[in-house]
Amino acid sequence: MDRRKFFKKGTLLAAGGALFGNPISGLATTMDYDISVKGKRAKNIIFMVSDGMSSGTLALSDHFQNRILGHRSVWMSAYMDNKVTRGLMETSSASAIVTDSSAGSSAFGGGVRVANGSLNVGANGEQYLPIWQKMKRKGKKIGVVTTVTATHATPAGFNVNNNSRYSEPQIAIDYLNLGVDVVMGGGDEFFNEDKREDKRDLYEDYEDKGYAVVKTLNELKQTGKNKPILGIFNEGALPYQLDRKNTPELEKTIPSLADMTKKAIEHLNTSKNGFALQIESGKVDWAAHANDLGGLLFEQIQFDEALKVALEFAEKDGETLVIFTTDHGNANPGLIYGKTADKDFETVAKYKYTNEWILNQIDNSYSPNKVRELVDEYLGFEITSSEAHHILGYYSNIEKEEQGLYNYKHLPYEGFANMQKKHSSVGWISMDHSSDHVEVAAFGPGKELLKPFVKNTDLHYLMLQAAQIENKF
Incomplete structure (x- = not known):
């Protein structure tokens, strides 16, 4: 040819x-x-x-x-x-x-x-x-x-x-x-x-x-x-x-x-x-x-x-x-510069489940303490009581439900990721x-x-x- x-x-x-x-x-x-x-x-x-x-x-x-x-x-x-x-x-x-x-x-x-x-x-x-x-x-x-x-x-x-x-x-x-x-x-x-x-x-x-x-x-x-x-x-x-x-x-x-x-x-x-x-x-x-x-x-x-x-x-x-x-x-x-960035990133090794799995466990029956326990047990970091209340707000329609591609259940992905960032030192520019x-x-x-x-x-x-x-x- x-x-x-x-x-x-x-x-x-x-x-x-x-x-x-x-x-x-x-x-x-x-x-x-x-x-x-x-x-x-x-x-x-x-x-x-x-x-x-x-x-x-x-x-x-x-x-x-x-x-x-x-x-x-x-x-x-x-x-x-x-x-x-x-x-x-x-x-x-x-x-x-x-x-x-x-x-x-x-x-x-x-x-x-x-x-x-x-x-x-x-x-x-x-x-x-x-x-x-x-x-x-x-x-x-x-x-x-x-x-x-x-x-x-x-x-x-x-x-x-x-x-x-x-x-x-x-x-x-x-x-x-x-x-x-x-x-x-x-x-x-x-x-x-x-x-x-x-x-x-x-x-x-x-x-x-x-x-x-x-x-x-x-x-x-x-x-x-x-x-x-x-x-x-x-x-x-x-x-x-x-x-x-x-x-x-x-x-x-x-x-x-x-x-x-x-x-x-x-x-x-x-x-x-x-x-x-x-x-x-x-x-x-x-x-x-x-x-x-x-x-x-x-x-x-x-x-x-x-x-x-x-x-x-x-x-x-x-x-x-x-x-x-x-x-x-x-x-x-990306991993964001900071004195504890290396140590923070290594905590990801403790993760047992994805954020999606975690957020799918939560419903209106959960108390703030139960949310905090869930996150600590399966992701290995602690969120505050205020943050737990904020997460629960998505399930009781207090917070505006999240949209987004593949977010079929309107889970609070962005809200939770922003909390997670403090513990992992990993940030995102968008979704x-x-x-x-x-x-x-x-x-x-x-x-x-x-x-x-x-x-x-x-x-x-x-x-x-x-x-x-x-x-x-």
């Missing part, structure tokens, strides 16, 4: 974000790849997304693992050992400097910037073929693994075209029709006939197409390599890792991201033509939206554990490109996405294609070039 023509075409497509009103389209150009030298082909691609990971989240996770667990994070170790190519990435969508997850994933998936809320569909209805469909058409097995609903924005962006990220019941059908070989995460409500509006039993439909349908960790472990896998382990998202590891029943029944990653690779690696796998730690983003420190740290650590699985496989395999990054920043947490230039790294064949500064759409074409797949579909 004429690879120069291939990437000339790719550059034009990637630049297409300007057609849809990208407010900063002129600030970042598409990669000008040097394609005169043909490198080693990447037979397999693993694309890993820590959704909503600001650079502060990465730093906090590394500090915690270094100071409390006695080792550096896998992500930072890859940097320190000089095993990867590293860059910064601009994350804007076609409609805004600050992207949402669907537009962010579509940039990776379709190679063109689209408006927030859309999945690989342009302003005038243009549909951009998602990259996992391109890989499937070349004979590769494809898969998605996430800690939120399997049909959520990030996994969907690698596979489907839809005007709305919220069309999750349809996306569950799309995965079946497209033949996605591995689908794992939460979202029982989108597959279960008792919960779907159309009463369609998608579990049965997947089984009829030869899928192994699994709903527990034990069932996942017992699944063989020869069948495609639908693993749906919860209604809604999977539990936070911190809550899971301190709740025996959850730890027994719900797989970790590393568990799912290992099984997904095991199945997909049976393909003679290779595979493409997208892995997401989706609740890093959810915890950032809630300013939930324990939730955030342990979701990022969970991502790190899955990253270790992927990198160890890739290092042994020698034919696998691993890309790890995020789709955007969120809330920009929403941010426009950070974010970290991106690559390991394996094709890693040399990653430039120091890229647009999110560039990664689409990097994967195609690394896999030596011509962009003609």
Whole structure:
């Protein structure tokens, strides 16, 4: 094939974000790849997304693992050992400097910037073929693994075209029709006939197409390599890792991201033509939206554990490109300077549950003292009686209920996080996405294609070039 023509075409497509009103389209150009030298082909691609990971989240996770667990994070170790190519990435969508997850994933998936809320569909209805469909058409097995609903924005962006990220019941059908070989995460409500509006039993439909349908960790472990896998382990998202590891029943029944990653690779690696796998730690983003420190740290650590699985496989395999990054920043947490900051941050090691879990225990029957006891027992710090009264005000409608993405029960996330800050020395700038230039790294064949500064759409074409797949579909 004429690879120069291939990437000339790719550059034009990637630049297409300007057609849809990208407010900063002129600030970042598409990669000008040097394609005169043909490198080693990447037979397999693993694309890993820590959704909503600001650079502060990465730093906090590394500090915690270094100071409390006695080792550096896998992500930072890859940097320190000089095993990867590293860059910064601009994350804007076609409609805004600050992207949402669907537009962010579509940039990776379709190679063109689209408006927030859309999945690989342009302003005038243009549909951009998602990259996992391109890989499937070349004979590769494809898969998605996430800690939120399997049909959520990030996994969907690698596979489907839809005007709305919220069309999750349809996306569950799309995965079946497209033949996605591995689908794992939460979202029982989108597959279960008792919960779907159309009463369609998608579990049965997947089984009829030869899928192994699994709903527990034990069932996942017992699944063989020869069948495609639908693993749906919860209604809604999977539990936070911190809550899971301190709740025996959850730890027994719900797989970790590393568990799912290992099984997904095991199945997909049976393909003679290779595979493409997208892995997401989706609740890093959810915890950032809630300013939930324990939730955030342990979701990022969970991502790190899955990253270790992927990198160890890739290092042994020698034919696998691993890309790890995020789709955007969120809330920009950071350890704030002070005489007791180090000591304060180390108290996070005492956390047994997330703020979400704690706040869900409280109801109108609680006294201020009972609230204080709850916080002390499960988070290891003391709040004042006045603060306990303030928290209870949210449950008796004295205080105005909090809104916010994924705050379905209107819990007092922000109010509680502000109290927690005094004890952890970790602060936040907001409870929403941010426009950070974010970290991106690559390991394996094709890693040399990653430039120091890229647009999110560039990664689409990097994967195609690394896999030596011509962009003609």
